Amino acid sequence: MxxxxxxxITVPTGEPTTGDPGFALADYDAAQVRITDLGITRGDGVFETIAVIDGHPQALGPHLMRLAHSAELLDLPVPAEHVWHEAxxxxxxxxxxRNGAGGELFAKLIYTRGVEGTGRPSGWIFVDQGEDFTQQRLGLKVVTLDRGLRHDVAETSPWLLAGAKSLSYAVNRAAQREAARRGADDVIFISSDGYALEGPTSNVIVLADGVIRTPQTDQGILAGTTQAxxxxxxxxxxxxxxxxxxxxxxxxxxxALWLVSSVRQAGPITHLDGREYPVDAALxxxxxxxxxSRTH
Incomplete structure (x- = not known):
């Protein structure tokens, strides 16, 4: 097993004291988080999930940059990049x-505003076995859902935190449950004024007329490390x-269409709103x- x-993460921001790495191993089965942590009570925090392939965290630098960007959007203190990197x-x-090398793992980084009233952020990382995405890499049935926001919401209403990878994921999970109710595997959000955006946990890749495209990130879309x-x-x-x-x-x-994300990698879309799309299995x-195969 x-x-x-x-x-x-004992020093989530700033510089650790001499000889202190800023993080410590903890007992996975023991209680670690205070129930008054604002990440728990308010979803007030950010996170990143990094694929680890054969011991190599993929796109670690870009993921840490995105963590810092999400923190900035939430007015959280700048995370100590070198501490999180080494952790x-x-x-x-x-x-x-303890478990043997090789295979697909993931590292999840969580950074919150901390216990209410302390003014000190909290941070932790856990590493575990990745989910088996073999079938999703062969094909996905997808539905479009209205996100209920205009495509320019990041510019008109920055307080809605579009484009931040925040812990407030209830809407994304609800969208995925709605997809399942419709007999689909996943979702592509559409803005209220008719533009394609992203999936709840993925970016959209579009092949049309020989050109590979993805929706612009100025539409409140999370910039994708895998998409790059x-x-x-x-x-x-x-x-x-x-x-x-x-x-x-x-x-x-x-x-042709794909959904891409850090742990699933690339899943070709076989059906979108019931319409069938060709899949180039070899490509x-x-x-x-x-x-x-990425090692950085």
Missing amino acids: TRATLLT VLAGVADYQS AVFAFFAERGYPTEYRHITAEELAAAD TADLNRYLL
Whole structure:
């Protein structure tokens, strides 16, 4: 039986004292979080989930940059990048020393405003076995759902925190349950004024007229670390790549579609709102091999 690794971030911001790494291994089965932590009572915090393939945390630097960006949007203190970086590596090493090397793992980083009234942020990381996404990498049935916000909400209403990877994930989980009720595997959100956005836990990749596109991140979309690697893969194969506003009609008219994320990697869409889409199985397999082979 595998046992997850848990680390508490003892110095989530600023500089540790001499000889203090700023983190410590903790007992995964013991109580660690105060029930008055604002991450628990208010969802007031941010997180990142990093794929770990054969001991290599993928895109660790970009994930930590995104953690810092999400923290900035929530007016949280700047996380100590070097502490979180070393804690991830230590967590992966500890997990592998007890459970064996290799395979697909994930490291989840959580950073909250901390216990109410203390003014001190909380942080922790856990490393565990990744979910088996074999079937999702072969094909996904997807539905579109109205997000209920305009595509420019990040500019007009920044207090809604569009584009922050916050702990307030109840809406995303509700959307995924709605997809299941409709006989689908996942969701693509559409803005109230008709633009394709993102999935609850993924970015959208569109192939149309020989061009690889993804919706622009100025629409309150979380910038995707895996999406950036997907663009690199296609650019190496001669495909033009582009960030742009994509209407719901353009999405429906695509030649091929994928949902991509850090732990699932790339899942080709076989059906969108009941319409069938072709899947280039060989291309998708090459794409996933590329994504899984990344060592940084």
